[in-house]
Amino acid sequence: xxxxxxxxxxxxxxxxxxxxxxALRAAMKGFGTDEQEIIDVLVARTNLQRQQIKAKYExxxxxDLIDDLKSxxxxxxxxxxxxxxxxxxxxxxxxxxxxxxxxxxDEETLVEILCTKSNEEMQEIVKAYEALYDRPLAEQMCGETxxxxxxxxTLIVTGVRDAKGLVDPEKAKEQAAELFAAGEAKLGTDEEVxxxxxxxxxFDQLSLIFEEYKQLSGQTxxxxxxxxxxxxxxxxxxxxxxxxxxxxxxxxxxxxKAMDGAGTDDAMLMRIIVSRSEIDLETIKNEFERIYNRTLxxxxxxxxxxNHLEHIxxxxxxxxxxxxxxxxxxx
Numbered sequence: 045x046x047x048x049x050x051x052x053x054x055x056x057x058x059x060x061x062x063x064x065x066x067a068l069r070a071a072m073k074g075f076g077t078d079e080q081e082i083i084d085v086l087v088a089r090t091n092l093q094r095q096q097i098k099a100k101y102e103x104x105x106x107x108d109l110i111d112d113l114k115s116x117x118x119x120x121x122x123x124x125x126x127x128x129x130x131x132x133x134x135x136x137x138x139x140x141x142x143x144x145x146x147x148x149x150d151e152e153t154l155v156e157i158l159c160t161k162s163n164e165e166m167q168e169i170v171k172a173y174e175a176l177y178d179r180p181l182a183e184q185m186c187g188e189t190x191x192x193x194x195x196x197x198t199l200i201v202t203g204v205r206d207a208k209g210l211v212d213p214e215k216a217k218e219q220a221a222e223l224f225a226a227g228e229a230k231l232g233t234d235e236e237v238x239x240x241x242x243x244x245x246x247f248d249q250l251s252l253i254f255e256e257y258k259q260l261s262g263q264t265x266x267x268x269x270x271x272x273x274x275x276x277x278x279x280x281x282x283x284x285x286x287x288x289x290x291x292x293x294x295x296x297x298x299x300x301k302a303m304d305g306a307g308t309d310d311a312m313l314m315r316i317i318v319s320r321s322e323i324d325l326e327t328i329k330n331e332f333e334r335i336y337n338r339t340l341x342x343x344x345x346x347x348x349x350x351n352h353l354e355h356i357x358x359x360x361x362x363x364x365x366x367x368x369x370x371x372x373x374x375x
Contacts, residue, residue, distance in 0.1 A: 047139045047291060049324030064089070065101035068109065086125060086364055090322055091132050098129065120310055127318045135175045139315055140181065149188040151276045156298060156312075158197055159283040160291065163205040170201060192235040193276040199243035206246040219245065220256035223268070228261055233272040242284050250288045254293045277364070292331035295320060298329070300336055303343055313344070 064085050066171050071078035071085075086094060101109040113125050127135055136157055143150035161169065173181040182201045183318045186194055226237035245253060261268065268283045286294040295316050302309040302316070320328060332340045 048327070050326035051322045052329070053087070053090060053321040054129070059089070059093055059096075061093065061096040061100040062104070064097045064316040065104055066107070068097070068101065068366060069105055069112075072112055079117070079121065082113070082117075082125065086128050093127070093130060094129055109281070122312070123310075124314055124318070125375050127314055131167050132319065132322070133172045134176065134323060136169055136319060137176050137181075139311075140169070140173065141177060141184075143182055144188040144363045151193070151279070153312075153315075154185070154189070154197060155276070155280045155283045156315075158200050160287045160294065161200075161278050162208050163203050165207070166200060166205070166215055166233070182280055189276070191277070192239060193280060195236070196239045196277065196280055199239060206244060208246055209248055210246045211248045211252055216249060216252035217256050217260075219249075220252045220260050223253070223265070224261050227268050227365040228263070235277065238269075238273075238281065242281060247288045250284070254285065254288065255277055285348070291329065292327040293323060293335065294333040295324075295328045296335055296340075299332060299340065300343070311329055 065312055067081060071081040085097070089097065098109045101107065101112075110126060110129050114122055116337065117125055129330075130138065139153060140157055158166070172183050173179075177184070182198055185197055185201060189197060222237055223241060226234035241253065242250070257263075257265050257268070265285055266282065269278060269285065273281060283294065286297070298312060299316055302312040307332035316328075317325065329340045332338075332343070336343070
């Protein structure tokens, strides 16, 4: 699997957290708020640098930066800024918790976050989740999901996936044959075999397995999953397959879905842009344009609602191309 992730947000250099904290305070003092200054500072810093700015702000002004930002901003702009200011792993944990709170469960968010992570990333999330909510992620997730879908996610969360880069070409042939025997070659489907192989194998190994599967059956693994599964398990399996083949295409398609139709899934749009900006958002942007023949920026800006939202803030620099909707609170 050859994948070169390119971020849109990289560490500012030179970086002066004291100057940045002072600039943010000045942007929020007095009558009105300089929203552009807030954007200019926060979007051009990595999450780690934002945490340093937050610490300097508290030390110098004896005020909480996030509380001040929330008091000055509103709507989706506030949501985006708070997301940018939240430590990355903590932000994903909050998204997971929100997806399982209240009535019903947002399985799409569970799939997007859990099925796309390496074992190392998953271990960070599991540790942070329990620290934040005083409850194991696996325990809460088991109470919100069921069946083979729950079993697959439980395997992923408990960290059974092999380490990145671990591959065995001969074993890949055996595993492809196991998948074929568990699906196309029999009446019904042995979901446990699919779960075991899809949750245990490294993404690099899965790439080899999928190649061997096509050689063996004449069909792609996507076609097999489509024929053999439905519902949330189908969606989870397809997410794994798509991330093995092209993480950028997976997230580009998710972004398109968030903006397709009459409304916009603001939570999904924000989550992907914020969480992938320091990983591979530049790659995702390029893939979005290749698949949909339009830039991600143009797709985001055209979603501006006619009412209530003042405008789409476009922040362009050599490293960044992100559009967000903003809304000012009445003061």
